[in-house]
Every structure is written in C-alpha cells, then in structure tokens.
Amino acid sequence: VPIIFSSAGSPAVVSEQLRSAGRVHVHVVAAVRQAKKCEDLGLDAVVCEGVEAGGHNAPQGTTSLCLIPQIADAVTVPVIAAGGIADGRAMAAALALGAEGVQVGTRFAVCAESSAHQAYKDAVIQAGDRDTVLAMSPVTPVRLIRNAFADRAIQAERSGQDREALAALLGRGRGRAGIFCGDLDEGEIEAGQISGLIDDLPGAAELVERMVSEYRSSTQALPEA
Ligand SMILES: Cc1cc2nc3c(=O)[nH]c(=O)nc-3n(C[C@H](O)[C@H](O)[C@H](O)COP(=O)(O)O)c2cc1C
DSSP states (O other), X not given: OOEEEEOSSOTHHXXXXXXXXXXXXXXXXXXXXXXXXXXXXXXXXEXXXXXXXXXXXXXXXXXXXXXXXXXXXXXXXXXXXXXXXXSHHHHHHHHHTTOSEEEOOHHHHTSTTOOSOHXXXXXXXXXXXXXXXXXXXXXXXXXXXXXXXXXXXXXXXXXXXXXXXXXXXXXXXHHHHHHTSOOTTTSOOBOOGGGGGOOOOOOHHHHHHHHHHHHHHHHHTSOOO
C-alpha cells in the first residue's frame, strides 16, 4: 500500500514507521494546530475535514468554509478538503479556498459500487438538508442521519448524562449496524450534511465524470471580478 491515510488520534504513533517504509502518509485534521503538527512530523499532506462531514468528527466543530483557508495558509504541505463535497461546485469552492484536492465521503458511500447496505443508501437519498445531527459529542462526535438511536443519544446529552453513561448507550458496533447491516433504527447512519443534495445512485466513474464537468461549468460561470 503506497499511500496511507490515518485519522482519529495522533499521527506520531505511526509517522516514523511509515516514513522509513517509504510510504506516503496523510492524516485527517480539523484544526490549524493539528495540521502544523502533521507538517512538523514530516507528513506528506493533510485532509482538512469540516464539521459538515459524515461519520466521526472533531469536537471543535469548525466548518469546511472556515477551516480550509486557515489550514491552507498555515502549512506548506498539500491540503485535501473534506466535508460537504458531493459535486463539482463544492470541489471548485474547496480549491478556491486553497485546497489542492478533495476527499469525498458520503457521496461515494451512495454509489453503485459502495459496500454500504441498500437501506443506508436509500436513507441518505431520502434525507433532506436538516436530517443529520452531531451526536455523542462528549464521547466521540459523530454526524449521522437522525433516527431512534440519535434521538436517544441527544436526549441523554441534553439531560446531562455523563461520559460513561453515554459510552454505555453507544455500546459497540453501531456504525457497522447502520452502514453495512442497514439497521435504520439502532445503527449509526453515518452521513454528512450534504446528504440533502444526494438523490441518486450512480456508478463511481459516472460520479467522477459528473464532478469534473460540474467543476468546469461552475468555474466558467463565475462572474468577472
Ligand atoms: C459512511 C462513512 C464512513 C466513514 N468512515 C470513516 C472512517 O472509518 N475513518 C475516517 O477517517 N473517516 C471516515 N469517514 C469520513 C470520510 O472519510 C470523509 O472524510 C467524510 O465523509 C467527508 O465528508 P462528506 O461526508 O461530507 O463527504 C466516513 C464517512 C462516511 C460517510
């Protein structure tokens, strides 16, 4: 495997080992300080992930729009933008903000080749712009489509339950249950805020071609300064 992406935790745990093995190492960050640390450790690039993103998230909750330019200004390594990117318009915006590439999560989770359960894909396709929530923040913030489990988790947080109680409520394996087993009530249906824009199930190649074409037309359509 020539290129390795790490996330959730310190990249220092594996950076030396990966560098000496000649691997390209990219780490997911959600703050300027983390991006600088990755650069100091000699990593090859960072993924800059905003709070819009599906799945596990950083507690500080900075949006892609604010995070990308701040990280792009702070480091010299390439910045790959993630969080809220599902079409060519968002790709153009991310590149305009200083990113050199994009990482697309929810959109590719809902394509023909994705190994996600059909019920998960249908749930994302049916979701609107207000249907995701950030739950379990005191334990491990995760953005998911609102369901019975998410409602219970948010209720527990609001009623002041402590970290241990929330961790017990979370249990284990909910991500797998929601994404791969299609448990729409008790699983974590991890998906980003951009779910509301996703309304079809194309193949991955078609998606990439579409994104490139949208990128071109959206940049050409920008008004003259
Ligand atoms: C279903 C799903 C599962 C994910 N699992 C992981 C994971 O295991 N590790 C990780 O670093 N990021 C994971 N992510 C985050 C993506 O890698 C990506 O950064 C994020 O989805 C980008 O935001 P978007 O969903 O708005 O496109 C996951 C995202 C989704 C939607």
